């Protein structure tokens with residue numbers, strides 16, 4: 001995704017969907033390093049907490065990146081059958097398994113977000129939308145699969161008078177590989193928020209925390225984020241992932 005010698009304004013300009021989490025943070029930083037004129041776009045879709053969005057605002061201010069948070073809470077009634085958006089539902093703990101996962105699916109999430117990001121791209125003359133879908137070793141969500149990205153890209157090419165390209169630079173990477181790339185770029189992951197809970201410290205227990213900690217362990221690195229409960233070692237992380245059902249002590 002390197003730029004040609006004299007890129008057009010559209011080629012130079014990208015809308016990056018940026019949640020404040022570690023994948024999209026890495027995507028944002030990569031786009032900046034590729035010399036793109038980045039416009040960050042975050043969505044408030046009624047997440048259980050706003051920690052991610054607060055982190056996203058702070059990081060964009062620090063980087064001097066124009067940042068827009070779009071309030072799409074009005075669609076909450078359409079997507080509220082998910083533990084990620086409905087505070088009355090119990091958030092699953094433990095690693096991602098099919099049952100845990102189903103509770104964290106926001107219906108049609110990436111298509112909704114991409115659709116709005118494409119609109120912004122057309123609006124500001126950006127030629128691409130970049131987002132942090134990744135399949136890795138286990139494809140969790142249908143809208144993170146390569147065939148979804150390919151087809152969205154095809155649609156984005158014809159939906160407007162101006163063609164927009166969809167880039168998902170980490171489409172075939174695992175979370176650990178994305179982190180490895182970010183660490184090689186010297187990124188500080190204290191500038192990210194992953195935990196599904198919005199407490200002062202990350203919980204260390206939800207699927208998102210566990211996946212994050214496993215990615216750090218796989219890279220032999222220590223997560224700079226503060227945790228209220230952190231598995232002591234990589235071995236602990238993998239041991240826990242094998243005994244999710246009966247290993248859920250509260251802190």
Ligand SMILES: [Zn+2]
Pocket residue numbers: 194195196197202203204205206207208209210
């Ligand atoms: Zn957590």
